[in-house]
Amino acid sequence: MPNGLTPIKIISSGIALPENKIESWQLDIKLNKPKGYVAKRSGIEHRFHAKDNDSQAELAAKAIHHALETQHIVPHSIDMLISASAISVQALPCTAAHILEQSSLKQGIACFDVNASCVSFITALQVAAGFLATSQYQRIAIVSADLASRGIDWQDQESSLIFGDGAACMIVEKGDGTSGIITYHHETHTKGIELCEIRAGGTRKNPRAGMTDDDFLFHMQGKKLFRMASSLVEDFMQQVLTDSKLQLNQIGTVVPHQASHLSLEHMRQRLGVKSEQLIDIYRFRGNQVAASIPSALHEAIISGRFYGQPNVMLIGTAAGLAFCSMVLIP
Amino acid sequence: MPNGLTPIKIISSGIALPENKIESWQLDIKLNKPKGYVAKRSGIEHRFHAKDNDSQAELAAKAIHHALETQHIVPHSIDMLISASAISVQALPCTAAHILEQSSLKQGIACFDVNASCVSFITALQVAAGFLATSQYQRIAIVSADLASRGIDWQDQESSLIFGDGAACMIVEKGDGTSGIITYHHETHTKGIELCEIRAGGTRKNPRAGMTDDDFLFHMQGKKLFRMASSLVEDFMQQVLTDSKLQLNQIGTVVPHQASHLSLEHMRQRLGVKSEQLIDIYRFRGNQVAASIPSALHEAIISGRFYGQPNVMLIGTAAGLAFCSMVLIP
Structure with missing residues (x-):
């Protein structure tokens, strides 16, 4: 039903993870639990946690570079960067500016944040389609990066087991109108x-x-x-x-x-x-x-x-x- | 040139200010300066600073209500709320959710933040036009609210004199295509x-x-x-x-x-x-x-x-x- 379809085409994708892999058995030891407790309780085998001095913006930039390299996209061809992360790098300026600074993307491009908490990426995809429709922008990078580990409450059994850090990027264009x-x-x-x-x-x-x-x-x-x-x-x-x-x-x-x-x-x-x-x-x-x-x-x-x-x-x-x-x- | 015009129509606007008006002569006293110093240096007669327990989300909601009342718009007719503020209420969830909670708008509507630091409102207006184009949304409230006073460094002469708090809301529709x-x-x-x-x-x-x-x-x-x-x-x-x-x-x-x-x-x-x-x-x-x-x-x-x-x-x-x-x- 391309009737009423809002055109958008994902032309490449990429992800990034911190180096520091945390196996559930490591959390068993950290939290003083019997072997196998965390894996069973959380349903997770491993997740990744950034070190205290790792940077959210750098992780986001890695995901962008992964997406660029996968399809051999020239960094300078991206004309807008949207950060679709739930937690910011800092209160001011916006997270997208920090990510742009760490990336190989062209200085001077448009950048801003879209934040709808955990569903920010979906909203950002719709927002990107709106900008692509104006024809003022041709190729947009949307990146979500979150370091949940920085806010984990290790006293709280419910939430401390389930979070992992990471970043992912999608590069989008308007496409030919058959996708959207x-x-x-x-x-x-x-x-x-x-x-x-x-x-x-x-x-x-x-x-x-x-x-x-x-x-x-x-x-x-x-x-x-x-x-x-x-x-x-x-x-x-x-x-x-x-x-x-x-x-x-x-x-x-x-x-x-x-x-x-x-x-x-x-x-x-x-x-x-x-x-x-x-x-x-x-x-x-x-x-x-x-x-x-x-x-x-x-x-x-x-x-x-x-x-x-x-x-x-x-x-x-x-x-x-x-x-x-x-x-x-x- | 309605050729290539992206349709949008501002149908109402409103603002809100904290009660606490700060005259520049009051800052002369606070900062131990001669009478007239702050007014001359800053070019400001007065600005408004929220009290420490005032809420950014409440101020934003006041601006929304002002915009609704001015044109007798029914709160339930708004189907999306965009916060276009530079500083958030808190790290999670997004600021728009906090504003929705304080407002008379319909529970359950779409809401998210657009953050491009001080120019967030301009970006949000373009974002709103993108959503209105899909015809899934008919009437969007965009609100910007910032309490700069909460981060003023009173040791810094350069920046401490110039900031004021406030909120403003624009209610937008797609219009008939002549505006945009x-x-x-x-x-x-x-x-x-x-x-x-x-x-x-x-x-x-x-x-x-x-x-x-x-x-x-x-x-x-x-x-x-x-x-x-x-x-x-x-x-x-x-x-x-x-x-x-x-x-x-x-x-x-x-x-x-x-x-x-x-x-x-x-x-x-x-x-x-x-x-x-x-x-x-x-x-x-x-x-x-x-x-x-x-x-x-x-x-x-x-x-x-x-x-x-x-x-x-x-x-x-x-x-x-x-x-x-x-x-x-x-």
Whole structure:
């Protein structure tokens, strides 16, 4: 149905991971748990955690360079950079400027951040399509990079096991109009705003307004969050399919946020997404915050489950509490 | 030239200011300066500073409500909220979710942040036009709110005098195609990235990576910043005019970022913007960071200098160092 299709074409993708691989048995020792506890509890074999002096912007730049090199794209041909990360490098200026500084991209290009927490990448893809439509921009790099490890609360068993760091980049063009976005859906239910947050970092908690070290940690009320998300996601997904005029079995590949072991199981069991439809990289990455969706999309691309599919769905939950989904023709 | 025009129509605007008005003579006393020093040095009569327990999200919500009430717009008719602020409420979730929570807007709508530092509003306006083009969204609220006072370094004479807090909101629709965006230009020159920054707030400076209270303060190298900005802005503005196929005298109203007394003088003296073309609210607001451009645009609207103009230019410099401009038909 290229009728009403918003044109966009992903021409290359790349990822980056910190060097420091953390096996679940290492966390068993760190957290004083019996052997196998963390792997079983989290569903993760290993994830990657940046060292304390590693840079989010550098990791993002690595993902951009990976995407450029994969398809031999000249860095100077990129005319816009969008950062679609959940947590910023610093309060000011925007994260995209820091990433541009670390990258081989052309100085002087347009750059800015799109932030919709863990679903930022989906929103950024729609935003990029809007800029490409004006014909003032021809080739846009979208990059998501998050260092969740910097905010892990090691006292909190629920959240400390599941996060991994990483970055992923997609390079997009307008294409010839045969590929593009069928629908974009985005909902924010703020009754869940406190279920998943880092309170410091802005005007709310700082030396002038008052803060503690705890405000810099990721706080998640996992059970409440899962209950609220799973009660809303079924209707949400149904709405996306209805508006796309598609059945779930017409979606070749579903690229979900890798939120948790439980959330991916929920997609299979309750939402009826078949294992062969679902991209699941959680076991070897954990929840990479906003980098999860584009990292999973990269996996879909390199494993031959993106191009050639009739339709692909991106879908995720995010702090807020938000739901976002896009159905696109690759 | 509605040829290639990206349709968008501003249907209402509103602003909000903290209650706490700070006269320049009060800063003379606070900073132990002779009477009249701050007013003369800064070019500001008064600005507004939030109290330490005031909320950025509440201030943003007030600006939204002002815009809704002015044109009797039903809150439930807004289907997307974009925060276009430079500094976030907190690291996670995004600022727009916090603003939605404080507002009378419908729960469950799409919301996210666009951050291009001080020029965020211009970028958000172009982003909104992209969403309106898909026809999945009909009426978008864009709000910029910044509490610069929370990061003022009172030891730094250069920057401490010029900042004021505030919020502004524009409500936009697609319109009938006669109004819209002619050109959007955006450049980021990262050799100036350290000239204007707040280092804390994200992954770079925090308890795990190391930080001091000083990292939460706004740091500006004013002279270097002004020198670099003024050396680039002339070419930038000329490029915008060339691409718009317009002469400066065909621009009815120029809405600049209210960066400083000097930057506004520079627009008049060096760039040749006539006083009757220029929106200047600096004397009674100071530099309101990302809230400056939409606040000045609101001033243009209520003083009859927006609708009915053949062309209007928004233009600003931002931390990064970035330049952004848009020429639109109101």
